[in-house]
Amino acid sequence: MNYNFSTDKFVGQAIESIVKQTFSDFEFIIIDNCSSDESYKICEEYAKKDDIIKLFRNEENMWISFTRNRLIQLATTNYIVSQDSDDISFPNRVRLEYEFLEQNADYWAVYWNMEIIDEDGKNIWFRKYSPKIGKVILKKSPISNPASMFRKDIFLQLWWYDPGLNYWEDYNLWMKIRVNWYKIKNVDDNLIKYRIRNGQSKSTKLKETLRNTIFIQKKAIKVWLKPTFSDRMYHFLEKYLLLLPSWLILWLFTKLELKDNKWIF
Numbered sequence: 648m649n650y651n652f653s654t655d656k657f658v659g660q661a662i663e664s665i666v667k668q669t670f671s672d673f674e675f676i677i678i679d680n681c682s683s684d685e686s687y688k689i690c691e692e693y694a695k696k697d698d699i700i701k702l703f704r705n706e707e708n709m710w711i712s713f714t715r716n717r718l719i720q721l722a723t724t725n726y727i728v729s730q731d732s733d734d735i736s737f738p739n740r741v742r743l744e745y746e747f748l749e750q751n752a753d754y755w756a757v758y759w760n761m762e763i764i765d766e767d768g769k770n771i772w773f774r775k776y777s778p779k780i781g782k783v784i785l786k787k788s789p790i791s792n793p794a795s796m797f798r799k800d801i802f803l804q805l806w807w808y809d810p811g812l813n814y815w816e817d818y819n820l821w822m823k824i825r826v827n828w829y830k831i832k833n834v835d836d837n838l839i840k841y842r843i844r845n846g847q848s849k850s851t852k853l854k855e856t857l858r859n860t861i862f863i864q865k866k867a868i869k870v871w872l873k874p875t876f877s878d879r880m881y882h883f884l885e886k887y888l889l890l891l892p893s894w895l896i897l898w899l900f901t902k903l904e905l906k907d908n909k910w911i912f
Contacts (some may be wrong), residue, residue: 654682654684654686655682655686658732658733660695664735664737666700668736668739670751673699673741674699675697675701677734678703678704678705678718679702679705680709681709703717703721705717706806710813712807712809713817716808722799726745726748728796729793730839735839735840736838737896740838743759744796745835747796747832748798754832755797755824755830756796756829756831756832757831758795759794759833760834760837761793761837761839761841762839766843768842774791775792776789776791776833777789778833780833784825784872787882788818788821789821790821794841802820805820805823812862812863814859815863816854825868826872857888857896861885864878864882884900
């Protein structure tokens, strides 16, 4: 678990969703990325009560890629699960992901779908990911990073998270996975509640995220993958979006995404 924005309102729920997993044989590493709210104090209280928690802190904001890489370096297990400090894992998440990878040694990673919740924890909709990674990967990230588990040894072979990318660093990782043809399994079920709220980088750093998306796609096309006509049209529209105000980009993104997803009432 890592964070670098104000999430002290949610971090207790996030921690409890991990310590209450039905699978108990794991290590729980938390890195506070120089938070300015009460999050670190809250984590300290939980760490005092539960020996499974190993708490660390960046003395300055080292951003997402560095912090994720540090988390994985600190891990002594070969299976990696990540969660941000405002999300909530289902109680059986770790057990189901672990059992799949243990039983399927030829797969590098497994990922589930996500329930989307608002700041108050209310279900808004759920996101269903396509199992056909090759068809969508040059348009958008095809894998739910918050609901995935992957093998550390393969991750170390793939040059880690790119420290130059502080938004959409997971998309870049999945692109490298696709290029190297490692097998990944999509399970058509939900295992995490992913929170949408004010102040997230996806909304406050929307254009920077979009620029990173375009950069990752360009690099993949230049070096690795051949785009379809549909991919090229999608990339043209992405460049056009950069000319629009961020609020309109966010609105359009939500509308387009909801064509592939179902609202929960």
